[in-house]
Amino acid sequence: MTFIKDLEKENHKVNRAYQLLRSANKAIISATNESSLYQQICDFIVSYGYKMTWIGQLEQDEAKTIKPIFSAGFEDHYLESVKISWADDMFGHGPTGTTAREGQTIVNQNFLTNPSTLPWRDSAIKHGYQSSIALPLKTNTGSVSAVLTIYGAEPNAFEEDESSKLEELAQTLSFGHEALLEREKRFDVMVKSVAALAATVESRDPYTAGHQKRVVKIAVAIAQEMGLDADTCNGIKLAASIHDIGKMQIPIEILTKPTKLSKLEMDMIKVHPQVGHEILKDIPFPWPVAEMVHQHHERFDGSGYPQGLTGEQILLGARILAVADVLEAMSSHRPYRPALGLDIALKEINTQRGIFLDPAVVDSCMRLAKSGQFDV
Structure with missing residues (x-):
């Protein structure tokens, strides 16, 4: 026994x-x-x-x-x-x-x-x-x-x-x-490389200098407020910091044009998510950075570009980027208009809730704004 x-x-x-x-x-x-x-x-x-x-x-x-x-x-x-x-x-x-x-x-x-x-x-x-x-x-x-x-x-x-x-x-x-430890070293290298790419984009377009940096702050804040883990937030941070890298191939005259763009010029602008994807797709990021860049102009109801994706077909990181991008763009000065301000930008985002923009992401953005955590 x-x-x-x-x-x-x-x-x-x-x-x-x-x-x-x-x-x-x-x-x-x-x-x-x-x-x-x-x-x-x-x-x-x-x-x-x-x-x-x-x-x-x-x-x-x-x-x-x-x-x-x-x-x-x-x-x-x-x-x-x-x-x-x-x-x-x-x-x-x-x-x-x-x-x-x-x-x-x-x-x-x-x-x-x-x-x-x-x-x-x-x-x-x-x-x-x-x-x-x-x-x-x-x-x-x-x-x-x-x-x-x-x-x-x-x-x-x-x-x-x-x-x-x-x-x-x-x-x-x-x-x-x-x-x-090796992954952390690679991440540091990636951050430096991405920072160099971002600087290249912004050096061509003085009116949007700092746009990507501000989108990073907004996107990461939203991701954290939604309870996403640190690793996922790092991927969103990288994607946000180079989400407009495809604008490298758009003529500077169009990027800095002080009047409303023509349909042809607007069509050229709309190519930049696809170009960004082509630039990034072969880089072995541990996150879907290239796809987030590719999808950041997709819209919740399928009316976005370049693929016309809807709802959860769009990566969550890209849905977060979409809200952060709209908020920053409307709040800041552009060649063709003065800054509209944070209040108007938030009102517009709330109007687009569930139509162009993911409701959960918009709600998170609104909670952050209400708590006074945005400075754009």
Whole structure:
């Protein structure tokens, strides 16, 4: 009977580690920044029944400190009351410090009997930590950048199969973190490249200089007010900053004409979303930037251009751009008319609600305007 209970207990531990790994994989796929990823992993670990966990960053100071940067489950300032390092001394020879130096998983099955844990034994036992496992988080060059330490509420909490799954978790987390850093670097490069493209457009058309920057502010504000995640907002931000890039191929005389455009001239202007799409379509953005640019003059009722899309056939980002573009254009000066002002622009947008413009986006825009968050 005892054997069966022990087997069930072991299966439970392995299963929770497996479930934790699945949850972590989903978090890594959807993560948009290091902080949210690490904290979410810590929260998951505790939610699956582990007593406490923390991620410690290896500092390059003289004492070789391991600095807690994220944690979950700890009480009474445990992490603040203990000294842990990766130096070759008594404070660096515990599981976490040894893992940091050697790059290997270290399992501590019992704080009471493991001599290497003596500096932290009393505090750990006081807080209910009976065992622990320390797992290295490595860079793509193989060096240890941080350590993930997990505590159990009983001795011998980390069986071999469970430890193996937790090692897989640490490896996956290391890979996901490095991929996230690379993505952030690529995003910075994209932002700079897009800024250069935007500047090229605005240098040709002094009357709309700053138009794209103001559309960015409005579009991002609306996207955030609608509760869109940070990653989606970044994509909308990029698309907004170059939504008129297709105007590069329109004669400057038409862009700056101080009188009403003829039908032929207006037809030439209407080509710019398609031209913008052609310029951007082969750039490997992680968001549908080219399509948002292509669709920013589509209208909710199908009366827009160049494709005549309706409703949700239009990307949400493009529907947000449409509202931001109209609001900014009507509020600002144009070669053929003075600025109409924010109040008139908002009134027009509300009139177009559900006809030309997405009702949900218009409603969000109105809420922002009511709260005084627009400055166009």
